[in-house]
Structure formats: structure tokens, C-alpha cells
Amino acid sequence: MPFLASGAENVADLPVHDLIDSHCHLDDAAFDDDRDAVLRRAETAGVCKIIVPAYTLKYWDRLKESCRHHPGLYPAYGVHPLYLGDRDDQWEATLATLLTQAVALGEIGLDAGDGTPDAAGQRAAFTTQLAMAQQLGLPVILHARRSLEEVILTLRRFPGLRGVLHSFSGSLVQAQRLIDMGFLLGLGGALTHPRAQRLRATAAILPAESLLVETDAPWQTPHAHPGTRNEPAYLGEIIASLAQLRHTPAQEIAQVTAQNALTLFHLQDAP
Numbered sequence: 001m002p003f004l005a006s007g008a009e010n011v012a013d014l015p016v017h018d019l020i021d022s023h024c025h026l027d028d029a030a031f032d033d034d035r036d037a038v039l040r041r042a043e044t045a046g047v048c049k050i051i052v053p054a055y056t057l058k059y060w061d062r063l064k065e066s067c068r069h070h071p072g073l074y075p076a077y078g079v080h081p082l083y084l085g086d087r088d089d090q091w092e093a094t095l096a097t098l099l100t101q102a103v104a105l106g107e108i109g110l111d112a113g114d115g116t117p118d119a120a121g122q123r124a125a126f127t128t129q130l131a132m133a134q135q136l137g138l139p140v141i142l143h144a145r146r147s148l149e150e151v152i153l154t155l156r157r158f159p160g161l162r163g164v165l166h167s168f169s170g171s172l173v174q175a176q177r178l179i180d181m182g183f184l185l186g187l188g189g190a191l192t193h194p195r196a197q198r199l200r201a202t203a204a205i206l207p208a209e210s211l212l213v214e215t216d217a218p219w220q221t222p223h224a225h226p227g228t229r230n231e232p233a234y235l236g237e238i239i240a241s242l243a244q245l246r247h248t249p250a251q252e253i254a255q256v257t258a259q260n261a262l263t264l265f266h267l268q269d270a271p
């Protein structure tokens with residue numbers, strides 16, 4: 001297959017299957033009108049498993065229902081730093097119950113973007129949830145916006161914890177520190193943008209066994225679809241970008257990243 005040797009531009013041309021989208025918000029209202037069609041397109045594009053990390057407690061129930069009805073969807077539960085206000089008094093108990101049927105705890109972390117509230121509250125919720133994950137032996141799905149240094153320092157207080165830093169955009173040194181602590185790095189749509197030079201240069205040389213691929217749909221749409229909603233069927237475009245940057249066949253990137261996801265989230269054993 002000569003297109004493999006030359007580094008395929010478009011993975012849609014390849015006989016890909018068994019892809020794993022390690023981060024997709026299928027519970028978001030953006031998919032309410034056509035969730036089944038989105039899932040069919042993902043399947044046609046070779047995406048066989050999707051990790052769906054919660055971000056707000058408001059959607060926990062319907063996330064649970066979606067994953068129950070659609071084979072290949074795997075939930076993670078947690079409270080995202082921008083949605084802490086949605087919590088009720090029982091949130092920790094509810095979360096603990098839901099986590100008995102989850103592949104990870106997330107999406108959790110710190111967000112220091114413009115106008116984000118309550119840094120102290122964010123830190124408290126983050127460490128509470130990291131402690132839960134450590135106690136339950138669950139991997140964590142981490143969000144770090146303008147806060148990667150603090151997230152890395154916080155993780156040092158939870159030895160043995162594993163997980164993925166989703167939508168990684170830090171430096172090579174930060175990547176190495178995370179990898180040394182046993183964390184994986186999630187790469188998504190940002191990678192497909194030619195202007196993301198530092199990220200692309202870093203992604204080209206990171207160890208393959210430390211990488212996951214993700215769409216973060218409905219957000220972070222790949223470069224080829226400006227101004228539109230992202231969806232898991234586009235995962236192959238991220239894999240194709242990564243393949244091109246690393247001068248590696250797309251099929252190999254697909255296989256390694258899928259294996260990394262299977263291992264981190266224990267998907268072989270998941271219900």
C-alpha cells in the first residue's frame with residue numbers, strides 16, 4: 001500500500017478501524033438532535049470506542065443512559081472546574097456511586113482562563129476528586145487551561161495516580177514531567193492547525209506509548225472543517241496529522257493510540 005509509505009494526508013482513504021476517541025462530549029446538547037446519526041458516522045469512520053467524560057453534574061444521568069444504550073460508549077464522571085456551580089450537597093456521594101460503573105474520573109482540573117471564578121474552590125474540588133480517584137484506583141481525565149504548572153505540582157501529591165492530560169498544549173519539558181509521573185497526553189484538533197507550531201513540533205517527538213488521540217467534540221474542530229461542530233467521525237484527521245508529523249503510517253498511530261487507551265481505561269474489562 002504505497003500511500004502508507006508516503007505518509008497519508010487523509011486517513012479516510014485508509015482501511016482504518018478500531019479507532020478510539022479518548023475524549024468526546026457526546027452528552028452535550030449540541031448532539032441532542034442527531035446523536036444516533038453522529039454515532040453511525042463515527043462507526044463508519046472506524047471509531048469503535050468513545051470515552052465520554054462528564055463535565056457537569058446536570059448531565060450525569062443522561063450520560064449514564066446514553067452509555068447504557070450504545071455499545072462502545074464508556075463514561076467517566078467528574079466535575080469540570082467551570083461547572084462547579086452545578087453541584088448539590090450530595091455530589092460526592094452521587095459521584096462515588098456512579099464511579100463504580102465508569103472507566104475514569106473526569107473531566108477535572110484547573111482553569112485559569114479569563115474571568116474564570118473561584119480559584120480556591122477549583123483547587124478544593126480538584127484535590128477532592130483526585131483523592132477519590134486514587135482511593136478507587138481509577139485513572140483521571142485532566143483539564144488544564146493556563147494552569148498546567150499548578151496541575152503538574154498538584155498531581156505530585158497523589159503518587160500512583162494515572163490518567164491523561166487532555167488537549168495537551170504544553171512544552172516538551174512539561175510533557176516529559178507528566179510522562180515521568182505515569183500520565184498520557186491527549187492530542188486533538190489543535191494539532192491539525194498549521195499555526196500550532198510548538199504543539200506540532202512537540203507531538204512529532206513524544207514517545208508513541210504516551211499518546212492518546214481525541215476529538216473533544218463538539219469543540220476543537222479540526223482545521224478542515226472551519227466554523228462547524230466537531231464530531232467523533234473526524235478522529236481520523238487527527239491521526240493523519242500525527243502520522244504526517246511523525247513520518248509514521250497512520251495505521252500504526254491508530255493502533256498504538258488505541259492500545260494506549262485500552263490499557264489506561266481497562267476497556268477490555270469494562271462492562
Ligand SMILES: [Zn+2]
Nearest residue numbers: 023025107216
Ligand atoms: Zn473536554
